[in-house]
Amino acid sequence: MPSDVPVPRNITVALEFKFGIISGYDARQRQSHAARLFLKIVALTDFRYDIPLIANTTDLITSLDAEFEGVIPQHDSPNHAALGFALGASLGVLQPETFDDATHAASVEITREIGEPDHVVFLLLDGFGMNFVDTLSEDSYVRKHTVSTICSTLPTSTGPNLMALATGRWPGTHGNLGWDVHIPRLGERIQPLPWRLTRTGQPLHEVGFSPLELLLAPMIPFRNLGSFTFVVDNDLAASTTTQMYGQLDTAGYAKEDDSVSQITNHILDAISNASGKSFTYVYWTEVDSCAHAYGETHPITRTAVLRAAALVEALGKALKGKARFIATADHGHLDSPDEVWMTLTPDSPLSQYLTCVPAGEPRTLFFHTKSGTEERFQDLFDAAFGDRFTLMRSEEAVELGLFGPPELVSIAARARMGEFFALSKGRWSIYAADSEEEVTLQSMHGGITTAESIVPLIVV
Numbered sequence: 001m002p003s004d005v006p007v008p009r010n011i012t013v014a015l016e017f018k019f020g021i022i023s024g025y026d027a028r029q030r031q032s033h034a035a036r037l038f039l040k041i042v043a044l045t046d047f048r049y050d051i052p053l054i055a056n057t058t059d060l061i062t063s064l065d066a067e068f069e070g071v072i073p074q075h076d077s078p079n080h081a082a083l084g085f086a087l088g089a090s091l092g093v094l095q096p097e098t099f100d101d102a103t104h105a106a107s108v109e110i111t112r113e114i115g116e117p118d119h120v121v122f123l124l125l126d127g128f129g130m131n132f133v134d135t136l137s138e139d140s141y142v143r144k145h146t147v148s149t150i151c152s153t154l155p156t157s158t159g160p161n162l163m164a165l166a167t168g169r170w171p172g173t174h175g176n177l178g179w180d181v182h183i184p185r186l187g188e189r190i191q192p193l194p195w196r197l198t199r200t201g202q203p204l205h206e207v208g209f210s211p212l213e214l215l216l217a218p219m220i221p222f223r224n225l226g227s228f229t230f231v232v233d234n235d236l237a238a239s240t241t242t243q244m245y246g247q248l249d250t251a252g253y254a255k256e257d258d259s260v261s262q263i264t265n266h267i268l269d270a271i272s273n274a275s276g277k278s279f280t281y282v283y284w285t286e287v288d289s290c291a292h293a294y295g296e297t298h299p300i301t302r303t304a305v306l307r308a309a310a311l312v313e314a315l316g317k318a319l320k321g322k323a324r325f326i327a328t329a330d331h332g333h334l335d336s337p338d339e340v341w342m343t344l345t346p347d348s349p350l351s352q353y354l355t356c357v358p359a360g361e362p363r364t365l366f367f368h369t370k371s372g373t374e375e376r377f378q379d380l381f382d383a384a385f386g387d388r389f390t391l392m393r394s395e396e397a398v399e400l401g402l403f404g405p406p407e408l409v410s411i412a413a414r415a416r417m418g419e420f421f422a423l424s425k426g427r428w429s430i431y432a433a434d435s436e437e438e439v440t441l442q443s444m445h446g447g448i449t450t451a452e453s454i455v456p457l458i459v460v
Contacts, residue, residue, distance in 0.1 A: 057400055060448065063390050065426035068449045071151055075102035075170075075405050078150040078457070080161045082106035083328065085168035087122065088220040090114040090324075091277055099168060102405055113147050113459045119271050119323035121280045123315060124165070125308050126158060127288030129332020131296065131451040132305045141313035146456040152331045154402050155364040156445050156452045158288070159192050161330040166245060167217045170404025175216035175413045177403070178360035178446070180432070182368060183209070184415050189359050190214075195240040198357070199434045204240070211244045216410050219246055227278035229270040231263055233285065245281070255286070260314045267315070271323055280323075284311060291333045295442035296451075316460040327458040334451045336444040340427040342385070346434070350384070353377040359416070361446035362429035366394065368418035377420070388428040397421040423447060 061070035073079050086107040088094035096104065114120070136143055153164045153171055155178045160171040167174045175181070180189040180198050186207065189198035192214055196203055204210075222228040223246050230247040237252035249270070253262035263282055270280045290304040312327050319325045344350060344358065351357075353373040358365040369377045381391050394417040398409050402421075422430075424447045431439050445452040 057402075060390060060400070060423065063425055064449065068426060068451075070448045071450050071453050072402065072448060073151040073153050073453070074106075075100075075401060076105040078106055078110055078148065079170075080150065080153050080164035080330070081168055081170050081404070083110055083150060083457070084165040084220060086110040086114055087120065087165075087279070087326075088168060088222070090116055091120060091222065091225060091279055092116075093221050093224050094168065100405055100408060103168065109148060110150070110457065113457070114324060114326065117324035118276070119274065119278045119280075121267055121271075121282065121315065121319055121323045121325045123282045123284065123312065123325070123327040124162070125287060125312070125327060125329045126283070126285045127291050127331060127333055127445070128305070128308050128329035128455070129445075129451065130454045130456055131332040131334075132287065132308075133456045135302075135305065136309055140309060141316060142309045142456070142458060145312075145316060145458050145460050147459045148457045149454050150328065150457050152453050152455060153404070154448065155361045156331040156447060157361050157364075158330050163215065165330075166219050167215070168220055169217040170408065172398065172403030172406075172409035172413050173217050175214065175410065175416060177366065177413070177416055178364065180357075180359040180361075181214070182356060182359035182366060182416050182418065183213075185213075188356055193241050211240065215244070216412050219244075221246070222279045222281075223248055225274075225277045225279055227270060227274035227276070229266070229278070229280045231266045231280060231282040233259075233283075236283070236285075247281070260311055263311070264315060264318045267319065268322070278323075282315075284308060287329075288333075291443040292441040295337070296333045296335045298442070301443075312458060316458075320460060325458075325460040327456070329455040331445040332450075332452050332455060333443045333445055334427060334447070334449055336427050336429055336440070336442060338440050341429050341431060341440040342388075343431045343433055350377065350380055353380070357434055358422075358430075358432040359418070360421075361444075362431055363424040363444055363446035363452075365389075365422045365430060365432060366416070366418045367420040367422065369420065374419060381420075381422070385422070385428075385430070388425055389422045389430070390425060391420055391422045394418055394421045 057072040064070045082103055085099055085103050089096055130149055133142055152161050157178055159176045163174045163176040171177050176192055180191055182189050190204060191198050228247045229249040230245055231251045232242055234252035234254055236242050237250050251266040253259045267280050271278055286304045287308050290301040294300050316325050353369050355368045355370055358367050360366045399406050403409055429444050
């Protein structure tokens with residue numbers, strides 16, 4: 001990696017938003033008085049927005065704003081759950097017969113690319129979707145070694161897709177449904193990545209909530225190999241989320257120093273010390289952090305993209321002949337300037353029909369409504385947001401297969417989804433707040449546009 005490329009120092013926004021590890025959260029906090037006033041006005045009217053019926057996934061795609069192309073992840077086409085399955089199958093640590101036929105079908109191409117190596121090094125580049133890969137030169141190392149693309153599971157966000165990789169299951173089976181996950185037993189939202197209550201920031205272990213309760217499906221037992229190492233930056237090395245993977249060893253690196261050399265040395269040590277097969281998982285956050293903080297096209301984000309590409313090239317060359325090197329992303333990004341953000345606070349008219357603050361992601365939200373208020377909630381939501389979000393019953397979303405094969409969506413996961421599911425039609429995002437605080441990030445993901453959904457599969 002070029003030594004003269006500076007590491008951005010003001011990317012605290014996204015790391016705090018995602019992992020809760022950096023103080024000084026500096027996202028713009030503003031008051032959307034006009035949006036609130038509009039909601040109060042429509043609450044007093046009997047207006048109903050003319051919403052087209054969603055009968056299938058094609059309807060969802062055509063409901064997007066005209067400037068966007070959309071994609072719905074298919075159960076039998078390459079996706080993150082299939083990639084997790086393929087990794088486990090290639091290393092011989094899972095029982096294939098315990099997985100559904102669609103996952104088997106979706107993994108065929110991926111498994112062929114991976115083969116049956118003794119050592120696998122897996123690099124997860126957070127946010128490094130094809131929207132960024134396509135900006136690299138055609139003769140770049142990343143472009144030359146991108147063997148195919150895969151589609152993120154929905155919501156197209158970190159938590160759902162990291163857990164799809166870790167379990168080989170879809171979000172509707174493993175139960176991680178976004179940045180905020182509603183836990184019925186607690187009666188409120190949690191944030192799995194920073195491992196805290198959304199409302200108070202209290203660590204989850206202090207309220208008696210464990211990782212075993214979060215995940216509704218077992219992890220792929222890579223630890224059975226005898227060599228399973230997680231390589232992550234020092235700030236995340238000791239986090240509960242990192243430890244959930246069940247790895248036997250965790251190695252940290254400092255971004256301020258020569259992180260590529262540190263990561264490479266950790267990987268080579270893991271391989272050389274393995275008595276048999278090994279699996280080394282490397283996690284890199286910079287692209288996602290910069291995109292959230294500055295936007296998809298900002299020069300700082302562009303620099304982060306080049307650094308990620310340089311990391312792929314450095315590891316690919318260092319590991320050639322020593323291990324199968326696989327790199328991908330959990331999702332892509334879509335610019336979300338201030339004007340596409342709306343805030344739903346406890347004093348918003350919609351909130352009177354809810355039992356709790358909406359969960360999920362700003363672009364894919366789950367609503368738990370009070371019994372008997374469903375129709376009124378739908379009318380009010382459609383009047384306020386119907387031109388920007390598609391609202392449907394959560395059961396309809398399940399039956400459309402948005403969260404995995406419907407027959408595999410667990411009862412517990414359905415309870416976390418509530419009664420309604422809303423999906424952004426464009427760049428629109430709703431920040432669901434426990435207070436009057438308002439937050440915007442300059443680039444987002446979670447929805448079904450191709451920019452958010454399609455990621456590279458890089459194999460060396």
